[in-house]
Amino acid sequence: MLFNSIDFAIFLPIVFALYWLLANKHLKLQNALIVAASYLFYGWWDWRFLSLILFSTIVDFTIGQKLRNEENQLTRKALLWTSILVNLGFLGFFKYYNFFLENFITAFSFFGTELKANSLNIILPVGISFYTFQTLSYTIDVFKKKLEPTKDFIAFSAFVSFFPQLVAGPIERATNLLPQFYKKRIFDYSKAVDGMRQILWGLFKKMVIADNCAEFANQIFNNSTDMNGSTLLLGVLFFTFQIYGDFSGYSDIAIGTSRLFGFNLMQNFAFPYFSRDIAEFWRRWHISLSTWFRDYLYIPLGGSRGSTRMKVRNTFIIFIVSGFWHGANWTFIVWGALNAIYFLPLLLTKKNRTNLDIVAKGNFLPSIKEFLKMLVTFSLTVFAWIFFRANNIEHALSYISGIFSSSLFEAPIISNNFSFMIVLLLLLVFIFIEWVGRDSKYPLERLGFKWSPIIRWSFYSLLFTLTLLLGGSEQDFIYFQF
Amino acid sequence: MQKFIFKIGLFILSFLLxxxxxxxxxxxxxxNFSKRIEALNLKKPTYENIILGNSLAMDGIDSRLLSSDPNNTYNLALGGASLNTNYIQLFEYLEIAQxxxxxxxxxIGSYRENIFEKNKIHPIVQFTKSDYTYKLTxxxxxxxxxxxxxxxxxxxSSExxxxEIVQGQLRITRTVADKTKKKEITGTIPFSEYRNSEYIKQMAQLCDQNNIELILIEMPGFRNTRNNQSIGPYEMDYHQSTKIKLYNFNGPDIDxxxxxxxxxxxxxxxxxxxxxxxxxxIKNYIMP
Incomplete structure (x- = not known):
């Protein structure tokens, strides 16, 4: 079920009404309703994949129970590794089997050995990378004794399958989300209204910004050999805003929907395109994944401690794994490695934590220095997105060489000039609103608080209407494929 | 909770307004909308010639110049209309025509992608059909x-x-030059797609039943869409009592x-x- 679909527009009010009108008296009932709604939400794509979630839930719940009373370190480790292998095994099979198979065959062919193996026609279960990491965080935290294992299977099932963030995050930590299922939720008006506002902003980002940019980005990337340099540059700029609007829009809808049900999820995006260096970008982009890798991979590897060689190694590992998490393609690995290369100079000169606060805090405009830093960071990010979006490495390289050619200075080839101008205008408005609201969790959080209620609600109605009127043709959320 | 539901109710109400x-x-x-309303409100029309098609025909065929009497022709073509929509429009028109x-x-602009496959009814026609059941979407x-x-x-844009819409034709004075170039190997008319089109067959049947001559024309497009065939006419057989003529106005002659x-x-x-x-x-070709 897509957030921007009519199905979800019917589903959400029904679940909301049942939750607060029928199930609000008992905690168990609230949690059971969330599980039922989440399974319906997920089964809407393909009911067969429900068995995967259920299996993963049972395995991690059982391992949590066993870890509760187990003191023997070897047995504890064995239990942890069972959970890791089961979860990553599913992920590996569904997401990476064909990739490894094809690369093994290619590798052996270099030595003159022709291997014959059939790739499998595997359908990737939606959101598997997200809920796998979420359940893993539970087992790891229980293993590290940071979290008391739960005895409540329904609460645990609700934590694993919680529908707002099930298929594309934010990837919640068990330490944050699970305890929220232990307490009965009481309706909070301001929280619910805040949730609605964030949903509205998320829908605008997804339907107006991402879907409109997608039409141009897809057209240009799919016909890149016929395009001149300036058009190719526009194509990757459109993709830059497409992926941000798409993914952060999804996160906003997920966080807002959770708030309607009385839950607080972590912030997943914090205006990343206003970053002044790559380290800041990664503290603001897909925060739930970055911090997951930091806590469960980077720090256990030694983090930024140790010799320079270790620092370089750890940085490359975390960025490459992060890239590979996005998809079974060399393009994602190169994208990750490129970001590691961007990040390393900052780490080695100990400047990776210089820009912790939002840019131009307290001022309306940035200084020239800040602006130039943002511009450089943004350009580096845009360049890396070429690899992320390209079909393969050859496509990415030909795209880059197409940009850096003499045709960069020709007029772009745009098939629909009027739509193009409208999308550019929308982007400018979007960037302006994001800039004005950059000190909040999302721009609408505090926008218009001094207005009279009638004007404020009229503004919300207008924004909602414009979202529907100006929305591009419906596209799947990009991150569903991950 | 009540306050929240009340505000959501207000929000929905304002959205409906x-x-x-x-x-x-x-x-x-x-x-398109005003034209559709106009066509539905025609009182016992007596037009001799009816034009159907999508925006290519809506913009491209001047109703007042097609026949000797300027008031004899009405252009029913609608921007984005599929062949299915054209069939529905024809059926509706014949029901009210005196x-x-x-x-x-x-x-038809057959060089346009999937032109024969589209069976979706035009949203405006669907919305304004008398027997349509409305949904949330x-x-x-x-x-x-x-x-x-x-x-x-x-x-x-003042242009x-x-x-203006004159007898169904949309007249726009704006000029955008055709900067495309002719392809080296030009295409041909997709005769089989014409023959296999279910909705052209249905229109042919309807015309046959009402003793109406159905004429198919290939609308001209930019130079890069040209086919390499002569004007014709080509006879198309839809198993009716008379064969239907297809004129190609997107060939080299149109240049x-x-x-x-x-x-x-x-x-x-x-x-x-x-x-x-x-x-x-085209009047010289299709009008006797």
Whole structure:
């Protein structure tokens, strides 16, 4: 079920009404309703994949129970590794089997050995990378004794399958989300209204910004050999805003929907395109994944401690794994490695934590220095997105060489000039609103608080209407494929 | 909770009011919508010639120039209409017509992708059909969202604002030169797709039953869409009592008629001047 679909527009009010009108008296009932709604939400794509979630839930719940009373370190480790292998095994099979198979065959062919193996026609279960990491965080935290294992299977099932963030995050930590299922939720008006506002902003980002940019980005990337340099540059700029609007829009809808049900999820995006260096970008982009890798991979590897060689190694590992998490393609690995290369100079000169606060805090405009830093960071990010979006490495390289050619200075080839101008205008408005609201969790959080209620609600109605009127043709959320 | 539900109720109410307001606006100011309303409100029409098709025919065939009597022709073509929609429009027209037309001209741009496969009914035609059952997805801001961009065009461009609909034809004076080049190997007319089209068959049947001559014409497009065949006519057999003629007006001959710099308004659509030239030209072929 897509957030921007009519199905979800019917589903959400029904679940909301049942939750607060029928199930609000008992905690168990609230949690059971969330599980039922989440399974319906997920089964809407393909009911067969429900068995995967259920299996993963049972395995991690059982391992949590066993870890509760187990003191023997070897047995504890064995239990942890069972959970890791089961979860990553599913992920590996569904997401990476064909990739490894094809690369093994290619590798052996270099030595003159022709291997014959059939790739499998595997359908990737939606959101598997997200809920796998979420359940893993539970087992790891229980293993590290940071979290008391739960005895409540329904609460645990609700934590694993919680529908707002099930298929594309934010990837919640068990330490944050699970305890929220232990307490009965009481309706909070301001929280619910805040949730609605964030949903509205998320829908605008997804339907107006991402879907409109997608039409141009897809057209240009799919016909890149016929395009001149300036058009190719526009194509990757459109993709830059497409992926941000798409993914952060999804996160906003997920966080807002959770708030309607009385839950607080972590912030997943914090205006990343206003970053002044790559380290800041990664503290603001897909925060739930970055911090997951930091806590469960980077720090256990030694983090930024140790010799320079270790620092370089750890940085490359975390960025490459992060890239590979996005998809079974060399393009994602190169994208990750490129970001590691961007990040390393900052780490080695100990400047990776210089820009912790939002840019131009307290001022309306940035200084020239800040602006130039943002511009450089943004350009580096845009360049890396070429690899992320390209079909393969050859496509990415030909795209880059197409940009850096003499045709960069020709007029772009745009098939629909009027739509193009409208999308550019929308982007400018979007960037302006994001800039004005950059000190909040999302721009609408505090926008218009001094207005009279009638004007404020009229503004919300207008924004909602414009979202529907100006929305591009419906596209799947990009991150569903991950 | 009550306060929240009350506010959501108000929000929904204001949204519904916006929808009603939007519907009123597009009915009044959108070409396709106002044209559709006009066609539905025709009182016992007696037109001799009816034009069907999509925006290519809506812009490109001048109703007042097609026959000797300027009032004898009505252009029912609608921007974005599928062949299925054209069939429905013809059926509806024949039900209200006092006298059946002598001929129906169906303008098709076969070089356009999937033109024969589209069986979706045009949203405006669907919405205004007398037997249509409304659904949640029929909220005007959802169903007719693309018309919003057309409205913006009208607001900012005087050429769009000053366009007029005359007997169903949309007359726009705007000029966008055809800068495309002819392909080296030009295409041919997809005869089999014409023959296999279920909705052309149904239109042929309807015309046959009502003793109407159905004429198919290939509408001209930009130079890069040209086919390499002569005007014809080509006889198409839809198993009716008479064979149907297909005229190709997108072949090499049309280059002598249309000026690439002055007769187009973009995207293979003819402007007012181009439509005049084109209609005068085809009149010699399709009118006895």
């Amino acid at each position: 916006i929808n009603i307001f939007y519907l009123i606006i597009i009915q009044k100011f959108d070409w 006298t059946k037309p002598t001929r129906v001209v169906l303008g 029929d909220l005007p801001v959802v169903k007719f969202k693309w018309l919003f961009i057309e409205l913006i065009k009208k607001i900012i 769009h604002r000053n366009a 002598a008629v249309l000026d690439p710099n002055n007769d187009w308004l973009g995207g293979s659509h003819l402007n007012k001047k181009g439509a005049e030239k084109f209609t005068k030209y």
